[in-house]
Amino acid sequence: MNLEGKRIAILAADLYQELEVWYPLLRFREEGAETVVVAAEAGKTYSSKKGYPVVADRSIADVQARDFDAVVVPGGWAPDTLRQDERILRFVREIDKAGKVVAAICHAGWVLCSADVLRGRKVTCFKAIKDDMIHAGAQYTDEEVVVEGNLITSRCPTDLPAFCREVAKALQTRTVARQAAKA
Numbered sequence: 001m002n003l004e005g006k007r008i009a010i011l012a013a014d015l016y017q018e019l020e021v022w023y024p025l026l027r028f029r030e031e032g033a034e035t036v037v038v039a040a041e042a043g044k045t046y047s048s049k050k051g052y053p054v055v056a057d058r059s060i061a062d063v064q065a066r067d068f069d070a071v072v073v074p075g076g077w078a079p080d081t082l083r084q085d086e087r088i089l090r091f092v093r094e095i096d097k098a099g100k101v102v103a104a105i106c107h108a109g110w111v112l113c114s115a116d117v118l119r120g121r122k123v124t125c126f127k128a129i130k131d132d133m134i135h136a137g138a139q140y141t142d143e144e145v146v147v148e149g150n151l152i153t154s155r156c157p158t159d160l161p162a163f164c165r166e167v168a169k170a171l172q173t174r175t176v177a178r179q180a181a182k183a
Contacts, residue, residue, distance in 0.1 A: 002031060002032055002172070003028055003031040003032050003033035003168060003171055003172065004031075004032035004033070005032075006028075006032075006033040006034070006069045006070070006171050007033065007034045007036065007067060007068045007069050007070075008024075008028050008033050008034070008035045008036070008068065008069060008070045008071070008072060008171075009036050009038045009058075009063065009068045009070070009071045009072070009091075009095075010024060010025055010035055010036070010037050010038065010071075010072045010074065011038055011039065011071065011072070011073050011074065011078075011082055011088060011111070012037050012038070012039040012046045012054050012056055012074070012078065013039060013040065013046055013078035013079075013081040013082050014046050014047050014077075014078065014081065015047070015048065015049050015076050015077035015078050015081070016046065016048050016049070016054070016074050016075075016076040016077075016078035017048065017049060017074055017075045017076030017078075017106060017107075017157065018048040018049065018050060018052045018076075019157040019160060020074035020075050020076065020105050020106060020108075020157060020160070021037075021048070021054055021074045022052075022054070023157075023160045023164065024072050024074075024103075024160070024163075024164055024167070025037070025054075027164045027168075028164070028167075028168070031168060033171070036057045036058055036063075036068075037054055037055065037056050037057045037058070038056065038057070038058050038059070038060055038063055038091075039056035039058075039059070039060065040056075040059065040060060040085060041056060041059055042056050042057065042058050042059040042062065043055065043056065044056050046078075048076065049076050049077065060085065060087040060088055060091060061087060063091065065091055065094035065095045065098060065100070066094075066098070068095065068100065069100055069101065069171055070095070070100055070101035070102070070103060070167060070170075070171060071091065071092060071095045071100075071101070071102055071103070072103045072104075072105075072167065073092070073102075073103065073104040073105070073108035073111045073112070074105060074106070074108055075104075075105050075106025075107035075108045075126060075156075076106070076107060077107065078107075079107045079108045079109070079110040079111045080107070080110060082110075082111050083110050083111045083113070083114035083115075084114075088111065089111070089114055089115040092111060092112070092115040092117065093115050093116070093117060096115070096117045096150065096151070099149075099150050100150060101150055101152060101167060101170050101171060102117065102150060102151050102152070103151075103152040103153070103163065103166075103167045104125070104151075104152075104153050104154075105153065105154040105155070105156070105157075105159065105160070105163055106125065106126040106154070106155065106156050106157070107125070107126055107128070107129055108125075108153075109123065109125035109126070109129050109132065109133050109138075109153065110129060110132060112133075112136070112138075112151075112153075113129075113132050113133060113135075113136035116136070117151070118133060118136045118137050118138040119136070119137030119138070120137060120138075120139070121137075121138055121139065121148045121149070121151055122138070122139045122141060122146055122148045123138045123139070123140060123141070123146055123148065123151065123153040124140065124141055124142060124143050124144075124145070124146045124153050124154060124155050125140070125153060125155060126155055126156055127142070127155070142155070143155075144159045144162045144163075145159060145162040145163050145165075145166050147166050147170070150170070152166050152167055152170060
């Protein structure tokens, strides 16, 4: 799948799940997409649950939803930090409202709960936050990957191949950036 011309934001904060940042980051770069690590502070190094570093390319203060085709929210414990930042929540809401791809895996559902983008939508997530998703209005299902319009969710690192395949497919089959520009 060719993703040239697509721009994807991958959110980061300390205690992220290693594979859930690096697998999509490298996979989408391999397909030609511009992947940008977005966090609270540009240039800062964020450590994974096991200490693996990732450096933020851009600060959330310096990005606009209109400049991206998708956002990937990884799991681990980082989503608990990410959901406390109103700028992150606004970014996710704006991408969702524009019909662009919002992809969340594992504990990333916490960000979707706090962004209030789940009401009436079918999703999956790591089983430990299933109740949070339901209380936020989602229709939970235990599946490898769930595609509900522009929202793509998965449960855990072993689901990453299906998760990334569906994100790539959505980016290829939708002209999301152009649709948003016309809106």
